Each structure stands twice: as structure tokens, then as C-alpha cells.
Amino acid sequence: MTSSGTVLVVNSGSSSIKYQLVDPVLGDAVASGLVERIGEETGAIRHTFGDVKVERDEPVPDHGAGLRAVLALFGEVGPHLEDANVIAVGHRVVQGGDQFSGPVLVDADVVRKIDELSPLAPLHNPPNLAGIRVARELLPDVPHVAVFDTAFFHTLPDAAATYAIDRDVAREHKVRRYGAHGTSHHFVSRETARVLGRRVEDVNQIVLHLGNGASASAIRGGVAVDTSMGLTPLEGLVMGTRSGDIDPAVLIHLQRNAGLSVDDVDDLLNRRSGLKGLAGENDLRNVHALADDGNADARLALDVYAHRLKKYIGAYHAVLGRLDAITFTAGVGENDDIVRAMACAGLEALGIAVDPHRNAGRKKEPTIISPDWTSTVVLVVPTNEELAIARQAVEVAEAAGLPGTSDESDPAPASAGHA
Numbered sequence: 451m452t453s454s455g456t457v458l459v460v461n462s463g464s465s466s467i468k469y470q471l472v473d474p475v476l477g478d479a480v481a482s483g484l485v486e487r488i489g490e491e492t493g494a495i496r497h498t499f500g501d502v503k504v505e506r507d508e509p510v511p512d513h514g515a516g517l518r519a520v521l522a523l524f525g526e527v528g529p530h531l532e533d534a535n536v537i538a539v540g541h542r543v544v545q546g547g548d549q550f551s552g553p554v555l556v557d558a559d560v561v562r563k564i565d566e567l568s569p570l571a572p573l574h575n576p577p578n579l580a581g582i583r584v585a586r587e588l589l590p591d592v593p594h595v596a597v598f599d600t601a602f603f604h605t606l607p608d609a610a611a612t613y614a615i616d617r618d619v620a621r622e623h624k625v626r627r628y629g630a631h632g633t634s635h636h637f638v639s640r641e642t643a644r645v646l647g648r649r650v651e652d653v654n655q656i657v658l659h660l661g662n663g664a665s666a667s668a669i670r671g672g673v674a675v676d677t678s679m680g681l682t683p684l685e686g687l688v689m690g691t692r693s694g695d696i697d698p699a700v701l702i703h704l705q706r707n708a709g710l711s712v713d714d715v716d717d718l719l720n721r722r723s724g725l726k727g728l729a730g731e732n733d734l735r736n737v738h739a740l741a742d743d744g745n746a747d748a749r750l751a752l753d754v755y756a757h758r759l760k761k762y763i764g765a766y767h768a769v770l771g772r773l774d775a776i777t778f779t780a781g782v783g784e785n786d787d788i789v790r791a792m793a794c795a796g797l798e799a800l801g802i803a804v805d806p807h808r809n810a811g812r813k814k815e816p817t818i819i820s821p822d823w824t825s826t827v828v829l830v831v832p833t834n835e836e837l838a839i840a841r842q843a844v845e846v847a848e849a850a851g852l853p854g855t856s857d858e859s860d861p862a863p864a865s866a867g868h869a
């Protein structure tokens with residue numbers, strides 16, 4: 451990467467916009483913020499620049515108003531975007547389907563395709579697109595790059611990506627495993643190799659991204675070969691409010707016998723399940739507090755959470771054959787030593803263990819937490835999705851030889867990932 455300047459990274463959700471102004475070379479967040487409760491009666495905007503933190507409670511009617519307010523705050527509080535030399539805007543997009551295998555420069559065709567993929571990600575792609583549309587209007591002179599959560603999993607072998615249902619139904623409705631959190635799995639897998647002092651091509655690893663949403667991936671030599679999220683981010687691990695894996699017949703049973711509609715089931719599995727459904731709390735810190743007080747539901751929630759993790763570790767160990775590393779990342783993975791220890795407990799016969807002393811506490815830096823004797827190194831590596839998006843945005847803008855990026859002599863196609 452040769453550019454000097456900053457990238458505005460935008461993560462536009464259904465009722466929120468998270469943003470960060472990132473220096474892609476140094477890896478620092480120059481400024482960051484969050485617009486919350488868009489479309490509700492009481493909205494809020496938080497903006498941080500250096501030591502200055504500004505909080506405003508005001509209604510934010512839509513994404514356009516939210517982003518306009520953010521740009522105004524950059525002007526008032528800093529940094530001024532003209533001084534910050536914004537060379538690209540990077541947009542997180544959840545579902546790239548079979549259309550996008552890497553980041554792409556946003557144009558009318560890309561906007562249309564993201565829109566067409568909305569049925570596969572009805573909760574995510576429409577708000578992602580709303581952010582892209584508004585940002586392009588407000589910042590028309592900078593390249594906008596879409597970075598897809600699914601792109602890293604474009605390499606999944608058919609055996610891992612295919613659901614065992616009627617092939618014609620699957621084909622017609624584009625039903626297959628697409629995965630999600632790919633930007634984080636990609637970033638963390640490269641960081642893991644760096645920490646181990648090995649080439650990523652030589653490392654077989656499992657990455658466990660445990661935030662509010664949670665996903666596991668099996669990565670062979672830097673290439674994803676399996677992942678726990680599926681057609682949507684609902685499948686796989688137990689999450690804050692999502693069930694993860696479940697017998698599909700449970701849905702049929704509830705619709706037939708409990709009078710639940712399709713929307714009720716959607717709400718149940720996406721918002722009222724996982725830790726929230728089991729313990730009444732989606733934040734693991736609160737689940738621990740309840741469990742410490744002897745709450746049986748909270749203890750069971752922890753056991754279910756850790757049991758699912760352990761099953762995926764075993765399954766992906768088998769998928770990979772040789773397993774060099776397991777990496778924990780995101781809010782839970784980086785901070786929760788109890789969950790890390792529970793997930794790896796009793797796996798000594800597989801060459802996996804966690805050293806209690808090395809594991810103890812929250813980890814702000816990459817840390818090896820396994821003892822020296824294990825065949826698999828267990829690590830914690832903080833993820834940084836904003837930095838990963840910023841770097842990919844610069845690469846795409848540079849490859850297109852766009853003004854503002856310094857590598858203008860190399861006009862490689864900007865849409866290399868545009869399948």
C-alpha cells in the first residue's frame with residue numbers, strides 16, 4: 451500500500467451507522483462515531499476525535515440525515531475532512547451472494563446487484579445500500595468501495611457450501627452457504643500467521659469470531675474451507691440473541707402446532723434466542739454475573755454456548771486434518787477467559803489446551819494462551835474490521851488508478867472481485 455491519507459469506513463445497519471476515519475498505513479482510528487436509533491423518536495450521535503467526545507441526543511429521521519449530521523460533526527469537532535485527505539470511503543456490505551468474490555468500486559451496476567441480493571439478507575443489505583447511496587451523494591468526489599462479509603468464503607468447496615436439499619429448489623432460490631464475518635476471519639487469519647512467524651499459506655487454522663454475532667471458520671493455507679454461518683448469519687454458534695444451529699423441524703413444529711407465523715419464527719430465532727433466550731441476557735458479562743449468583747438458566751446458557759464451540763473445534767479439526775492454530779477474536783473472544791477455557795477444556799488428546807496463567811484476563815494485543823507442549827497453538831488476536839475494510843478500499847482505489855491514491859501508474863481492473 452502506497453497511499454497517504456485516510457479512509458472513511460461506514461457500517462450502515464437498520465437503525466444505526468457506525469463509522470471510523472482510519473489511517474490505513476499506520477492502522478490508527480483518527481476519529482470514530484455512532485449514529486443510533488435512526489427513524490425512532492429519540493436518536494443519538496456520538497463522535498470521538500482524539501480526547502474530544504461529543505454526544506448529541508436528537509431525532510435522526512433517516513440514514514441521509516444521520517450521515518449529514520456526521521459530516522457536520524467532522525466540520526465542527528474535527529478533523530476537517532479536507533485536511534484529512536480522504537482517499538476512499540469503504541462500505542461494509544453483508545451479502546455479496548455469488549456476485550462478489552472481493553471488494554469492488556461502487557457504480558450503478560454494483561448498487562443494482564447489492565439490491566438484487568437483498569432477499570438473501572433482508573435485515574442487512576437494504577440498510578447497507580441506504581448508507582452507500584447517501585454517502586455517494588454527500589461525498590461524490592471520492593471513490594466508494596463495497597467490502598463484502600461473504601467474499602472470504604467464496605472459496606468454500608462445494609461439499610461445505612451445499613445444503614442437502616432438492617438441488618432444483620436450491621439453485622432457483624440461491625440457497626447455499628455464503629458465510630459472514632469474512633472480513634474479520636481474513637484479517638485475523640493473516641494476523642495469526644504473522645504472530646506465529648509463519649506464512650499464512652503454511653498454516654491450518656480455526657478462527658472463532660465471538661461477538662454479538664458469532665462464527666467459526668476452518669482455514670487451510672489462508673483459504674477458507676468451511677464456516678459456521680450459512681445462507682444468513684443465523685446458522686452455527688450460539689450468539690447473543692440468535693439460536694445458531696437448530697433442527698429445522700423445530701420451525702415446522704412451531705408453525706404447525708404453536709400458531710407461530712413466519713415473522714414470529716424469524717423474530718424468535720434472530721432476536722429472542724441464543725444467550726438472551728436461555729438466560730434473559732445477551733451480554734456475556736451479565737450472563738456470568740447471573741451464573742455467579744447461582745442462576746441455573748445462566749449456567750446452562752454458558753454450558754450450551756461452550757459446548758457448541760467445542761463441537762465446532764472438533765468438527766473443523768477433522769475438516770482440516772492437521773490443525774496448527776485456534777484463534778479467539780471479537781468482544782467475547784478477546785475478553786472472556788472463562789469461555790476460552792471452557793471451549794478448549796478436555797481436548798488434550800487432540801493436542802489442544804489452554805494455559806490458565808497465559809489465558810487469564812482480557813487481551814488487547816495478540817497473545818498465545820496455550821502451553822508450550824501442544825501441537826495446536828491457541829491464541830487471542832484482536833480483530834479490526836474497520837482497518838481491514840480501509841485497506842481493501844485503498845487497494846481497490848489504487849488498482850483503479852483513481853486520483854488521491856498515489857499508485858496511479860497501475861490501472862489494474864478495479865472490479866477484480868466482481869464475479
Ligand code: ADP
Nearest residue numbers: 660661662663732733734735780781782785786
Ligand atoms: P459486535 O458483534 O456487536 O461487533 P463485539 O465484537 O463488540 O460485538 O462483542 C460484543 C460482545 O462482547 C458483548 O455483547 C459481550 O457479550 C462481549 N463482551 C465484551 N466485553 C466482555 C468482557 N469483558 N467479558 C465477556 N464478554 C464481553
